[in-house]
Amino acid sequence: MDFPVEHLTTFTAVVDEGSFEGAARRLHITPSAVSQRVRALEERIGSVLVQRTRPVAVTEAGAAVLRAARQIARVADDVAAELGSAPAAGTLIPIVVNADSLATWVVPALARAAAETGARFEVLRADETVSTERLRRGEVMAALTATRDPVPGCTSTRVGVDRYRAVASPAFVAEHFPAGLSIEALRRAPAIEFDRHDAFQQRFLRRITRAEVRPPRHFIPSSAEFAHAVELGMGWGMLPEQQCSGPIAEGRMVELDPASAIELPLFWQRWKLRSPVLDALSRVIAEAAAAALG
Secondary structure, three states: OOHHHHHHHHHHHHHHHHHHHHHHHOOOOOHHHHHHHHHHHHHOOOOOEEEEOOEEEEEEHHHHHHHHHHHHHHHHHHHHOOOOOOOOOOEEEEEOOOHHHHHHHHHHHHHHHHHHOOEEEEEOOOOOOHHHHHHHHHOOEEEOOOOOOOOOOEEEEEEEEEEEEEEEHHHHHOOOOOOOOOHHHHHHOOOOOOOOOOHHHHHHHHHHHOOOOOOEEOOOOOHHHHHHHOOOOOOOEEEEHHHHHHHHHOOOEEEOHHHEEEEEEEEEEEEEOHHHHHHHHHHHHHHHHHHOOO
């Protein structure tokens, strides 16, 4: 099936901008021209590609076309770089990363990859258990995820294991757990969760109690502020080793149960596409993960 490049470019702009009007401004054409191109692409394919909501929503067929559009653009950028006519600002690579990895070891890796490739990165933050959905929808070219099975059209490589430890401030432990981690104490002691999708605290509770325990909860949706809240004694929470090993060694945090760390395998999923930029980024991510996670 023949896909006119200008139609694919227009469709991608509609998705990126969230509206036909935004795509028109980006492409310097009229909204009517945008609508005509998208409609022509839909007629050629025989399926609706995007729901005309605000922001627009990509259909299942649209997700497949969006992946193809981004891959074609990626190949074109690679060819331009090989011919010495790549844009001076560098190509933009959208990826999705979980918040804890972003707060600990991923940003230095991206800085290194940017220096080596000249590429720019758009990082979307998503929980590691759902990040592949953005890859499936064609929104990103690669994802750091807890999902082993590759998304169609992608490869999946295990890059390491992140270990989460239950920690609290010494004052919090003295107040709430003076006699240890009993079920009743855990039911009363406030826990801190990243958001309502965060399951680490519940996994820890089930592991050590084998019971249904629902403590009062705070929600702190930022990795750095989450760790700060634990250190300030707002509650106990699960932190990756990279964030809590220093405070534990310095006595600013206490590990509640050293034998009950939660291990989270991480996988790097990326398009199954030969691309010098994606290849270099994947290599840097693998090396950085090996150094940070062991």
